[in-house]
Amino acid sequence: MSPFKPDIPHPSVRRLSVYLRQLESLRVQDVRTVSSQTLAASLGLTGAQVRKDLAYLGSLGHPGIGYPTQELVSAIRRALGIDREWLAALAGVGNLARALLRYRGFPQQGFRIVALFDTDPAKIGQQVEGLTIHGVGHIPEVIAATGAELGVLTVPVEGAQAVADMLVAAGIRGVLNFAPTVLRLPASVSLVSVDLAVQLEQLAFLVQMASHD
Amino acid sequence: MSPFKPDIPHPSVRRLSVYLRQLESLRVQDVRTVSSQTLAASLGLTGAQVRKDLAYLGSLGHPGIGYPTQELVSAIRRALGIDREWLAALAGVGNLARALLRYRGFPQQGFRIVALFDTDPAKIGQQVEGLTIHGVGHIPEVIAATGAELGVLTVPVEGAQAVADMLVAAGIRGVLNFAPTVLRLPASVSLVSVDLAVQLEQLAFLVQMASHD
C-alpha cells in the first residue's frame, strides 16, 4: 500500500514538525534554499542532526547548495501524513475547546474540526464557531455523518475514559487527549496526550535545577 | 545549597510527574502501599522502568512490600521542586489563558497564577477570575510586586518573542510557551514549549503509520 515507509524514529518525527513550522515562515520570506546549518542554527540544533532527520525523506539536498525550501515543505508534509485534510471531532466544549477552535494553526496545517460534543444539557444545541454541540449519546451518528477520523478530548478528567471509549466505538482512529489521566485504548487507535500540569512541573524542575548552580 | 542532587535524566523527570498523578489518585482511594509492578501496569510501563525512576529519589521501597504511597508522593514532589508554591504570570488573555486559569490541576500542584498581561487596550483593566489584566508596559512593576517566578505565554505567535523578552527582563526564571515559535531566551531562563499543532501532527503521523499495516 505505501510506496516506501522508512520508519522514521519518534524524535525525528517531532523535529520534522518543528522544521516544517520554520520552513513555512522562510518560504513566506521567499527563501528558496536552506542549508542544514542555517536551519539548525535557527532552532538551536546541530547541522548533523538536521541532515539525519531530513535524510529520512529521501535525498532532497544538493551538495554545495542546500535543500529547496518548497520541496522540503512538501516532503515533510507527506511524511507526516498531513498532505491532506484531517477531520476531527472535539469532545468537551470548555475554554480549552474554544481556544482550539479559534487556533489558526490547525486549519493552516489541514486539520478541520467538524463536530462538537458535550455532556452538559445546557450546552447541547448551542452553536460555537458555526458548529452545533451534540450530546455524547449522538457520537456514533455524528462521527459517521461527518467522517471525522480524529478525536480531541477536552473533557474533565472524570469523564475522559468514558468519552474516549465512545469515540473509539464510533470508529475514531486517533485521540488527542488533554485530560490529566492515562487513557486505555485499543492498540489500533493512536493516542497523543498533553498534560498541562506535567508541563508546568517540568518547568518547575528545570528552574529548581538552574538555581542549584 | 542542595542536600543532594542525583541528576535525574529527563525522561525520568517526565515520568515522575505521571507517577505523581497516578499515586495521588491511589492515595485518595486509601491505598497505603504500591509495588513497582502495579504502578507500571496501570501506566503501560515495565516494573524495572518504574524502579529505576524511583531509585533516583533514594531508597524508599521495602523489599517484599513495595513503596509507601504517601512517602512516594512527598519524595516526588520534593524532587520535582513542587513541594512549595510557585507563582506564575500569564501573558495573553485569550481562550487558552481562560482555560488555564480555571484548570484545577494547577492550584492542586501548587501553581498559582497571580498576574495577567495583554496588549489589547480593550482587555486591559478588565477582571478575569479575580485578577486585573495589565498592559505589557507594566510587566516590570507587576512581576516585582507579585513575586511571580514563572511566565506562561499564551499570546499570538507574532508577539511571543517580544513579550518573552519583557518577562525575562522583569526577572522571570522560567517560561511555559504555547506560541508556535522557537523562543530565544538567555540560558539562565528555563523554557518548556507546547505546540498544539505539533501534537496534532504527531497524531496524524501515528494514525497514518497504523494504516500502512
Add this chain to the structure above:
DNA sequence: GGATGTGAACGACTTCACAGCG
C-alpha cells in the same frame, strides 16, 4: 569551496537478570 549523506564512535536510556532483604 560548500554542503550533503552516512558509516562509525559515542552517549543516553531501557531492559534484563539477579543478589539481597524483610
Add this chain to the structure above:
DNA sequence: CGCTGTGAAGTCGTTCACATCC
C-alpha cells in the same frame, strides 16, 4: 517468598568525521 535496587547487557538516538558531488 515477594519485591526492591542495581550492575551488566542491549537498544536507540546523537555526534563526529569524511568521502562525495555540484
